[in-house]
Amino acid sequence: MGPIRIQRVYDHETPSGAVFLVDRVWPRGIRKSDLRLDGWARDAAPSTELRQWFGHRPERFAEFAERYRAELAERPEAVEPLLEAAAKGPVTLLYSARDTEHNQAVVLRDHLLDLI
16 A cells, blocks of 8 residues: 655646546646646545635635545545555645645545545
């Protein structure tokens, strides 16, 4: 079982292992040819409604995390490719949010680690 890392898509560090974009919307200013992805886990991202409600407001993060985990529990098939990749080795989850502590990739990583 490999580690699951998270990384901003705008960081210039080369991600390790299998690389998945975990945003529902393609990141601004990034060309598809610029990313070496093993997959775009769009369905594992929070719903548009939840994302808009959260609005990257840190004071809403705890409730956002709870609601997002509930969404993930309702659609376990969305995280299957991520779990399969993690079973084979390291995985990097790419996200575009500016806040490195209060974003969906943090919640998704923790959710995946709970399932492993």
